[in-house]
Amino acid sequence: MVRLLFIFIFLPCLLSAQMKRFHFSQPKMGSPFNLIFYHSDSLQAVQLADECFSIVDSLNNIFSDYDPASEIRRLQTTAIIQPQKVSEELYNMIVTSWHVYKKTGRTFDITLGALTKFWRKTRKENRFPAKKEVKKVKKLTGFDKLKIDTVNKTIFFTKQGLELDFGGIIQGYAVQKVIDHLKSKNVHHALADASGDIALSEPPPGKTGWTIGINLPQQENELWDQKLELKNCAVATSGDMYQFILHEGKKYSHIIDPRTGYGVTSQRNVTVIAKDGTTVDWLTTACSILPIKKALTLTRKENAELLIAILKGEKIIIYKTEKFDTYFQKKEL
Secondary structure (H helix, E strand, O other): OOOOOOOOEEEEOOOOOEEEEEEEEEEEEEEEEEEEEEEEHHHHHHHHHHHHHHHHHHHHHOOOOOOOOHHHHHHHOOOOOEEEEEEHHHHHHHHHHHHHHHOOOOOOOOOHHHHHHHHHHHHHHOOOOOOOHHHHHOOOHHHHEEEEEOOOHHHHHHOOOOOOOOOOOOHHHHHHHHHHHHHHOOOOHHHHHHHHEEEEEEEOOOOOOEEEEEOOOOOOOOOOOOOEEOEEEEEEOOOOOEEEEEEEEEEOOEEEOOOOOOOOOOOOEEEEEEEEHHHHHHHHHHHHHOOOHHHHHHHHHHEEEEEEEEEEEEEEEEEEEOOHHEEEOOOOO
C-alpha cells in the first residue's frame, strides 16, 4: 500500500570526524525508497547501498502486483490449476499474513487484490461504482479461497480471479530487511524509508534518536508541534490525504475494509511505533479500519504504540496508547 502521508525526517548538520552521512534514493515498489546511513568509506557506502536496493528489487520481483512477471502474478494463473510450490520468501509472507488476518479480526487481508485493482481503476475513471459492482468483485476475495499446505509448503487458489495484494505489509518488511542487512555489515546508524514506512537502527552519531515529524490530519505541510525521537524500531503513518474517492460528500479512502469492500470513511491519521517494519506496516493498516478501542487493544497486545488523530469539524481528537508520549522529543527548558 502506498502511504499517503509523508513522515518528515530532520537530519543532523554536524557529523563526527570519522563518520559521514550518506543519503541514497531510488524509485522502488512504486514509490521513493530513501536510505540514510553513516559510514567512514565512500566506496563501501555506495556498494552497501547497491546491495540494499538489490534486496528491494528482489522483493519487488516476488510481491509486485503491477509487474506481470512477478511471482504473485504468475501464481494467479498456476495456483488455480493445482497446488504450487512458491519461494520461501513468499510462503513465509503468506503464512505471516494469515496469522495477522486472524489476530486483526479480518481487517488485514492480502486476498484483496481484485478489490484493490477495481478501486484503483474507478479512481482513475473518477467514478463511484454501483453496489452490485462492488459486491461482484468482493466475491473474488477471502482467505477461505486460499489453501496453505504447511506440510508440502504449497499454495492453492480455490476461486478463479483470486488475487493477492501485499501492499499493507511488504514495504514495512522491505525497510526492515534493509536495516537488518546493514547491521550484518556492521553499519548500525541507519534509516530506511519506503514512502512513509520507516525502519531505524541506532541514531546519527552524537544524537539520542532520529527526529521525525508527523502531518496533522488533512494538512499536507503542517506538522504536530511535537516531534518523535526514535531509534531501533519502526514507525509509519497512514491516512486519506491524497488517494480517495469523494461521493455524496463522503471520502472513501484507498484503505479498503475487507468486510465491506469499500474504502474506510473515518478521517483519521494513524501512527504506529513498533519493534520492526513488518509489524508497524500491518498494524497501521488494521488500526485504520478497526474501531478505536479495538485498535488500541490490538496495539497493546503487539507491544507497540499507537496514536490516532481524528478530524471532527475543525477539531482534532486524539487517542493514544499509554506510552506513546514517551517517544516525543523532550522539550528544552
